[in-house]
Amino acid sequence: ATWRFVTEEVQGQVQYVYAEEFAKRISEKTDGKITVEPYEYGGLGTETDQVAALQGGAVELAVMSPGFTGNMVMEGQIFALHFLFPDSVEKTQEILNTSEALNVDLVKQYETHGITPLAFWTEGAMAWSSNKGLREPADFDGFNMRIQESPLMQESYKAYGASPQALPWGELYTALDRGTVDGQENPVFFIYDAAFNEVQDTVTLSNHNNYVAMTTVNTDWYNSQPENVQNVISETVDEMQDWVYDEQDRQNTEYAEAMENDTDNPTEIIELTEEQREEFRKLALPIRDYYRENISTVDGAILDKLEEEISAVTE
Ligand code: 6CS
Secondary structure, eight states, X not given: OEEEEEOSSOTTXXXXXXXXXHHHHHHHHTTTSSEEEEEOTBTTBSHHHHHXXXXXXXXXXXXXXXXXXXXXXXXXXXXXXXXXXXXXXXHHHHHHHHOHIIIIIIHHHHHTTTEEEEEEEEEEEXXXXXXXXXOSGGGGTTOEEEEOSOHHHHHHHHTTTOXXXXXXXXXXXXXXXXXXXXXXXXXXXXXXXXXXXXXXXEEEEOOOSEEEEEEEEEHHHHHTSOHHHHHHHHHHHHHHHHHXXXXXXXXXXXXXXXXXXXXXXXXXXXXXXXXXXXXXXXXXXXXXXXXXXXXXXXXXXXXXXXXHHHHHHHO
């Protein structure tokens, strides 16, 4: 058998090397009986096209960012909340691995749309890029912020005073270059690998949340697989949680250094003090109620449980 595995990233980037490593492991475990074909971002359209491809069965597996299911799986936007997970990326991953709110309750929400998330993993702490230098909420006044297809991301940046605009990342470099948008959020590895630093003068290490991705499968396809095949998939996905944590950590560390030393494209790296982060946190907190009241279809029950799970890890 051959399984198609689409990712939202290209050669060398975290999601794509994840799919390559997954392919290698599946081939080894099945003595070559199953081949996994990783697909780079672009060939199958935008990220939202890829979501549709997984749902329709054109691909069996996908790495998917919840932001691109923002207009469909309402609860999945929980990851767009700022300052919810711990500041530590490692602790965040621990919660992503163990949370029942996510791995049971949120999975059920995705399954009603034909998408089964098998794992949630971080691609690193988020940073903001811009030309003006983002240090305080006032810097977002009238700022055209690029976001993914998520009403909650929209709300989060409106709370800072920005004008958010949804775009696929394939259009982002040009949009930043032409000034159609003023800035964007991503982990440092992605900012540097996608060369956004060529067209942006500053990067703010805001750590306002984590970039979370999901390993997903088409629900009907997965359920129709024999148990031993399902076990090989889920076992491989579980094993790879530590692997992908290390991979994103390596890329984020390496690219942070490369960005600092890039004399062709000098980038001012802005580190926020705790006081500065507090100003953003204050504006971000009420968005949790917005999520409960206007986004959630289960009255915020998943967020309530997740908040408890997060406190248990941080206290
Ligand atoms: O900004 C984005 O939309 C892209 N960022 C990452 C880290 N992965 C894929 C995604 O489409």
